[in-house]
Amino acid sequence: LVVPNHPTIPFIEGDGVGKEIWHAAQTIFDKAVEKAYQGKRSVQWKEVLAGEKSFNANGSWLPQETMDAFKHYLIGIKGPLMTPVGGGIRSLNVALRQELDLYVCLRPVRWFKGVESPLKHPEKVSMTIFRENTEDIYAGIEWQQGTAEAEKFYHFLADQMKVTKVRFPNTSAFGVKPVSIEGSERLIRAAINYALQHKLPSVTLVHKGNIMKFTEGGFKQWGYELAEREFTDVVFTMNQYAKIQKAEGKAAAEQALQVAKSAGKLIIKDVICDAFLQNTLLKPEDYSVVATLNLNGDYVSDQLAAMVGGIGIAPGANINYLTGHAIFEATHGTAPDIAGQNQANPSSLLLSGVMMFEYLGWHEVGQLITNAMESLFQSGKATADLARFMQNGQSLSTTQFTQAVID
Numbered sequence: 001l002v003v004p005n006h007p008t009i010p011f012i013e014g015d016g017v018g019k020e021i022w023h024a025a026q027t028i029f030d031k032a033v034e035k036a037y038q039g040k041r042s043v044q045w046k047e048v049l050a051g052e053k054s055f056n057a058n059g060s061w062l063p064q065e066t067m068d069a070f071k072h073y074l075i076g077i078k079g080p081l082m083t084p085v086g087g088g089i090r091s092l093n094v095a096l097r098q099e100l101d102l103y104v105c106l107r108p109v110r111w112f113k114g115v116e117s118p119l120k121h122p123e124k125v126s127m128t129i130f131r132e133n134t135e136d137i138y139a140g141i142e143w144q145q146g147t148a149e150a151e152k153f154y155h156f157l158a159d160q161m162k163v164t165k166v167r168f169p170n171t172s173a174f175g176v177k178p179v180s181i182e183g184s185e186r187l188i189r190a191a192i193n194y195a196l197q198h199k200l201p202s203v204t205l206v207h208k209g210n211i212m213k214f215t216e217g218g219f220k221q222w223g224y225e226l227a228e229r230e231f232t233d234v235v236f237t238m239n240q241y242a243k244i245q246k247a248e249g250k251a252a253a254e255q256a257l258q259v260a261k262s263a264g265k266l267i268i269k270d271v272i273c274d275a276f277l278q279n280t281l282l283k284p285e286d287y288s289v290v291a292t293l294n295l296n297g298d299y300v301s302d303q304l305a306a307m308v309g310g311i312g313i314a315p316g317a318n319i320n321y322l323t324g325h326a327i328f329e330a331t332h333g334t335a336p337d338i339a340g341q342n343q344a345n346p347s348s349l350l351l352s353g354v355m356m357f358e359y360l361g362w363h364e365v366g367q368l369i370t371n372a373m374e375s376l377f378q379s380g381k382a383t384a385d386l387a388r389f390m391q392n393g394q395s396l397s398t399t400q401f402t403q404a405v406i407d
């Protein structure tokens with residue numbers, strides 16, 4: 001990515017608490033860039049509209065100009081958007097992801113000292129989730145019960161029902177789960193490249209291939225095949241381990257694994273999703289980079305976020321590594337219950353900004369912001385959503401928190 005010294009970056013403020021957290025985040029971003037580069041670099045922020053603010057201004061929830069700006073400038077950042085209920089409008093977030101084919105949902109999970117966690121050892125959590133963003137049951141191909149389409153599907157499945165002995169009445173609704181080789185491979189390739197670049201020890205493919213053999217099982221199989229084919233010299237897979245074990249016994253497989261580890265090879269392994277969720281509570285240190293399908297990824301990302309302080313602090317990004325397009329975003333919603341009350345926690349958007357600056361290669365900016373947040377949390381200072389769970393926590397308003405980060 002070639003980044004000019006004064007890039008234009010489009011932003012969507014967002015609905016509900018969006019205005020407050022965006023104002024906080026932009027102020028902090030500008031101060032951090034100024035401190036890091038003293039005017040040699042700066043961001044030209046360009047507001048683009050979406051959501052309620054856009055609808056009120058021009059009658060469109062997601063104007064073409066907004067799409068065009070994200071396409072043109074490659075990188076953007078956004079606050080949460082209210083999904084309008086009814087009127088046939090699908091999630092604006094999904095629309096943006098589909099339009100730009102942002103096939104990776106990237107969610108780093110780390111713990112800040114001082115933030116309350118349900119784990120005994122939250123310091124052991126350091127994971128990066130690569131969630132496939134375009135396929136799976138989330139593709140939105142489903143039919144409501146009682147419609148002609150559902151009826152047609154019901155008859156189409158009659159033979160299948162005889163085979164699987166699954167009985168469902170013709171009042172069923174149906175959904176389709178498309179999982180492709182190409183879609184799985186580009187996601188897993190991105191996860192492996194990320195792990196190699198950041199010198200991380202493993203990539204874990206999380207799936208439910210024991211039950212959904214061709215879709216989720218396919219994801220696992222294609223992942224192993226891709227790793228062994230494209231990254232032959234730099235990875236060791238648990239698929240290779242299993243083959244050695246079968247041919248030469250467990251001791252030989254263990255030895256091959258140890259040799260691979262001491263040679264600094266990236267270990268590619270897999271785990272069934274329900275076991276993964278248990279293990280992340282019991283032995284989170286076993287996981288580093290995680291690659292998974294869309295629906296698993298949704299559950300996994302929020303559970304992991306809860307383990308380190310909740311969605312108020314969890315950052316995210318949607319990325320197409322082939323075109324470079326990336327939108328960084330707060331992972332929580334519009335929090336209508338606290339909107340306009342100067343209480344919202346801007347940390348999720350701030351840390352999404354940190355991811356954005358890292359993506360641009362402006363590492364100094366990300367470091368300044370995370371250092372400031374780290375020292376605040378350690379001294380028990382945070383917005384109310386976090387402070388109320390901290391020992392000796394001191395609740396700050398959004399504006400007080402912003403000023404404290406800057407100070």
Ligand code: NAD
Nearest residue numbers: 080081082083312331332333334335336337338344345385
């Ligand atoms: P929500 O995330 O808005 O709120 C859930 C709870 O978390 C609330 O109690 C809220 O006060 C709290 N919370 C959320 N963000 C916070 C923050 N920054 N600081 C402090 N507390 C915070 O989820 P919801 O209520 O289910 O959804 C509200 C709206 O947001 C809906 O219209 C939904 O479609 C939308 N939404 C948008 C996104 C997005 O744009 N990425 C994501 C999720 C939900």
